[in-house]
Amino acid sequence: GDSVTQMEGPVTLSEEAFLTINCTYTATGYPSLFWYVQYPGEGLQLLLKATKADDKGSNKGFEATYRKETTSFHLEKGSVQVSDSAVYFCALRFSGGYNKLIFGAGTRLAVHP
């Protein structure tokens, strides 16, 4: 079945470091891909999305490119801040899936000053 695999955390970085969180997926069709962020004690917020191959989603300095050939959607940010500390979830939504989201396990990011 459809699934999402994320790199295990926690990821610990110093402020202004470069961030990459890997995400790969398995799907039988052509899903839309998402990154959600969960700050401590809060619900999930949509960070960015891409709906087709080669699309690049971006928001708040974060970027991810939909790579069909490698079935990947890695999250990147050039310079992280302490306020970026959160749990990041990669997810896919299958085009015929009635809006159902399949989430990866989540990757905890801790940014230190």
Added chain:
Amino acid sequence: GAVVSQHPSRVICKSGTSVKIECRSLDFQATTMFWYRQFPKQSLMLMATSNEGSKATYEQGVEKDKFLINHASLTLSTLTVTSAHPEDSSFYICSAIFSSGGWDTQYFGPGTRLTVL
């Protein structure tokens, strides 16, 4: 953006009692809402799809008689955990579909932490 609220944010109950959790879309109408369960340091697991005016669709392995879902209006879905037991302790999160410009986006509530003693 669209806002989804949940109530209560935290609840502690005794084993054997029932607990109701509300999910509301505050500034939009949602014909479809979802209920998820999140265990500590784990991902969200979809429990069921709640459709306004019809029966909920449960994911495989989720007991529909234990987790009762009612989507009585376009802005409210409720999840009732019946005869709760300690193993039901978890973080329950709802989401609602907001449709705009031909695109559907899921907006998530802040979650409800249930502790069953």
